[in-house]
Amino acid sequence: MTFSATAGKLTVTETTRTAIINWQGFSVAAGEVVQFVQPSAGAGILNRVTGSSVSRIDGLVQANGRLMLLNPNGTIIGAGGGISAASLLLTSSALADADYLAGRYAFTGVPGQGNIVNHGRLEAADGGSVVVSAPQVVNDGVIQARLGTVAVGGAAGFTLDPTGDGLWTYQISEPAAAALVANAGTIAADGGKVLISVRSLDGVMRDVINTSGMIEARSIAEHDGEIVLDGGNTGGVTLASTSVIDASGGTGARIAVSGAVTHVDGSLLAPGGSVETSGETLTFGGQAAVKASTWLLDPTDFVIDGTNNTTIQNSLNGGSNVTIQTTAGAPTVTGSGAANGSSPGANGDIVVSAALSWSTNKTLTLDSYKGVQINAAVTASGNTAGIVITTNDGGTGGQLLTGSGGKVTLSGTTPTLSIDSTSYTLLATANDLQNSLGTAGHYALANDIDLTSIGSFQPIGYNAAAANAAPTAFSATLEGLGHAVTNFKITTLTTANNLGMxxxxxxxxxxxxxSGAGVTAGTGLSNFGMVAGKASGGTITNVGASGPVAGGSGSYQLGGLVGSQDGGTIASSYATGSVSGSSGSHNNGGLVGYLGGGATISASYATGSVSGSSGNYHLGGLVGYVFTNGGIITDSHATGSVGTPGGGNSLGGLVGQPDAGTISASYATGTVTSGTKGYNLGGLVGSNAGGTVQASFATGSVSAGDGGTEVGGLVGFNTTVVLGSFATGPVTIGDAIPNGTINGRVGGLAGVNNGSIFQSYATGPVTVGASNGATNDRIGGFVGRNAGTVSASYATGLVTSGSGTTNVGGLVGSNGGSVLASYWD
Known part of the structure; x- marks a missing residue:
């Protein structure tokens, strides 16, 4: 092997089929080139970094053979940087020399293992492979392998198996402590395969795949494309509204998206091919679009689709009862015109993906080994027509769900509904909902209901004594069957607490x-939400609310869906209405005002604004306040603005203040603003007083007026843990106020850090006004004032300060703690 250096270029010539180079450090500056000249495209060279620095590639690395770059500290590809090779491996895992030389590609994790961020371009030659693997991988550049394979993994260890056609097959062998793959760029393997896979240690955190960019494997000639996003048995997969997953062009094209929690709000394109979307929790946003010859919402479901729905409804209209029953293997269908919509060995779920309608007095039975999902209209108009739904008939973990566009309507005079061997009382009119819905029993909406005739709704369980301070608990079940309740409002009970449907x-x-005109609350009262004033335990699943919730002075615990959630679960639910409180109103959130008792929010979101006037505190785009007995927020987001024209305290794009609990795989995109003397403002969390934030991000701007302090792009004030998270929005405060008030403490990620921040970054600019004879200080591109630990993190935003400001730094303004393996660029 020889090395030849000229101005701006290093040439490494390999003379054997395999080679190993140990580098003290391996980085390439902008405008520089490192070229590996190898005997053939099948020749391999392993480059290992033995020093302690992260590799930074801002120039070009080129190879005509197989190139591996192993840096346990991590690697960052700059926006102008790139690596190209016949096949390319980029990882922070370790591989022994003997294993490499013997062709045993078994990579293992290392202590303190770094991550990989690609802002540039990673490319294999036609028919080659690109593999990028680390505990966390973030891509907003381009990764490409035409007619080959691209594998991006969030893991500590993995194996590569060379195939006969020269490609590498990637498989995770060792989970990471906090696995994450985030893609905002382009990953492409036209005519080939894209695999994105993550695995985390049990009990550590949910492994996560987030994509808001493009993933494509379009067919070329006879080469069909395949895309697999694999979140594992405990992981989450989120496809944002801007994401496009494209395997167009071939009848054999395939897209598979799976995870324990899967949320699709983007486009899945495989016209002529197949799309599979699966998960223990599977939700779809308003921008979700699927084009495919076959779409399975679970790869082992029985699917009622356009190929078999006519047969089924013709049988019902022809006078036969029809039963569709699935088992652990193949389903069986009885009745005239039986149809089979699944394959042998299926998991046993039933999915309705095409409309069914019949007018006879016959019964459709959906008897599922596991779950039943209704994603299209099912309409029974016969006077005594019936529907029987059974879940978990032999299996476990299934449930009845209605997806986007799915509803079950029973419009006859005396129809029947049975779910899991329980008969339901059907509610068909506004009067039924107001006067027949009791606080115990099982009820279902037979059709959409317009509440105009009711006027101001009286909450179910309302107790006029003591201003409804002790309402009757609603222990019943209300199954909406996908229906809409419209023109809901509560406007006349302005002296009562605990208001909602x-x-x-x-x-x-x-x-x-x-939906409707919403809920209006009085002064100094508590617990107001569209769906429920308060919840003590209970379960809310796949419920949406669209209407404003407004409180008077001193009102508290206002939420777009629920005012106070103490224990219980909210899953796959949303709120789109505004939440507003007058002066002193607090603990208000776009979805939930107060969260405690270990309550869980998963796969849910809020889009409405959350606002106050003055003296407001604990305001959040999703949740206002998480109490000290904790709560869990996962795979959820908020997009509405949060702000007060007067000085606010603990305002967050997602959560105002968590005193305990966990926020994971969640994000906020709305602006966070406060007037004069606002403090504890964050794009995601205002004041992280006792919670853990992991694998989450914020993109909205954060700003406070004159005298603002403790303001950060992700967290205003952090006392506990932030892990694998980032902020991209600008952070701004006004001039200092010369009256002894604390001013400043502003950072691109956190204003103040008294806890621990690991493997996180900030890219937004930080701008601070003048000192005005006071003190506007401790300004940093990452953290303004650090008294804790910052590790394996970085900032890239411009820091601009007004006259007289002090303690200004690209990474940290004032450091009284520890900063490890972190930088500003």
């Missing part, structure tokens, strides 16, 4: 939307 929830609400 349900006053006090301990039971179950599922599968409906609620």
């Amino acid at each position: 349900i006053s006090s929830l301990t039971g179950t609400l599922r599968d409906f939307t609620l």
Whole structure:
């Protein structure tokens, strides 16, 4: 092997089929080139970094053979940088020399293993492979392998198996402590395969795949494309509204998206091919679009689709009862015109993906080994027509869900509904909902309901004594069957607490939307939400609310969906209405005002604004306040603005203040603003007083007026843990106020850090006004004032300060703690 250096270029010539180079450090500056000249495209060279620095590639690395770059500290590809080779491996895992030389590609994790960020371009030659693997991989550049394979993995260790056609097959062998793959760029393997896979240690955190960019494997000639996004058995997969997953062009094209929690809000394109979307929790946003010959919402479901729905409904209209029953293997269908919509060995779920309608007095039975999902209209108009739904008939973990566009309508005079061997009372009119819905029992909406005739709704369980301070608990089940309740409002009970469609929830609400003029609360009162004033335990699943919630001075615990959630679960639910409180109003959130008792929010979101006037605190785009007995927020987001014209305290794009609990795989995109003397403002969390934030991000701007302090792009004030998270929005405060008030403490990620921040970054600019004879200080591109630990993190935003400001730094303004393996660029 020889090395030849000229101005701006290093040439490494390999003379054997395999070679190993140990580098003290391996980085390439902008405008520089490192070229590996190898005997053939099948020749390999392993480059290992033995020093302690992260590799930074801002120039070009080129190879005509197989190139491996192993740096346990991590690698960053700059926006103008790139690596190209016949096949390319980029990882922070380790591989022994003997294993490499013997062709045993078994990579293992290392202590303190670094991550990989690609802002540039990683490319293999036609028919080659690109593999990028680290505990966390972030891509907003381009990764490409035409007619080959691209594998991006969030893991500590993995194996590569060379195939006969020269490609590498990637498989995770060792999970990471905090696995994450985030893609905002382009990953492409036209005519080939894209695999994105993550695995985390059990009990550590949910492994996560987030994509808001392009992933494509379009067919070329006879080469069909395949795209697999694999979140594992405990992981989450989120496809944002801007994401496009494209395997167009071939009848054999395939897209598979799977995880324990899967949320699709982008485009899945495989016209002529197949799309599979699966997960224990599977949700779809308003921008979700699927084009495919076959779309399975679970790869082992029985699917009622355009190929078999006519047969089924013709049988029902022809006078036969029809039963569709699935088992652990193949399903069986009985009745005239039986249809089989699944393959042998299926998991046993039933999915309705095409409309069914019949007018006879016959019964459709959906008897599932596991779950039933309704994604299209099912309409039974016969006077005594019936529907029987059974879940978990032999299996476990299934449930009844209605997806986007799915609803079950029973419009006859005396129809029947049975779910899991329980008969339901059907509610068909506004009067039924107001006067026949009791606080115990099982109820279902037979059709959409317009509440105009009711006027101001009286909450179910309302107790006029003591201003409804002790309402009757709603322990019943209300199954919405995908229906909409419209023109809902509560406007006349302005001296009462606990206002919502349900006053006090301990039971179950599922599968409906609620919209209207919303809820108006009085002064100094508590617990207001569209769906429920308060919940003590209980379950809310697949419920949406669209209407404003407004409180008077001193009102507290206002939420777009629920005012106070103490225990219980909210899953796959949303709120789009605004939440507003007058002066002193607090603990208000776009979805939930107060969260405690270990309550869980998963795969849910809020889009409405959350606002106050003055003296407001604990305001969040999703949740206002998480109490000290904790709560869990996962795979959820908020997009609405959060702000007060007067000085606010603990304002966050997602959560105002968590005193305990966990926020994971979640994000906020709305602006966070406060007037004069605002403090504890963050793009994601205002004041992280006791919670853990992991694998989450914020993109909205954060700003405070004159005298603002403790302001950060992700977290205003952090006392506990932030892990694998980032912020990209600008952070701004006004001039200092010369009256002894604390001013400043502003950072691109966190204003103040008294806890620990690991493997995180900030890219937004930080701008601070003048000192005005006071003190506007401790300004940093990452953290303004650090008294804790910052590790394996970085900032890239411009820091601009007004006259007289002090303690200004690209990474940290004032450091009284520890900063490890971190930088500003």
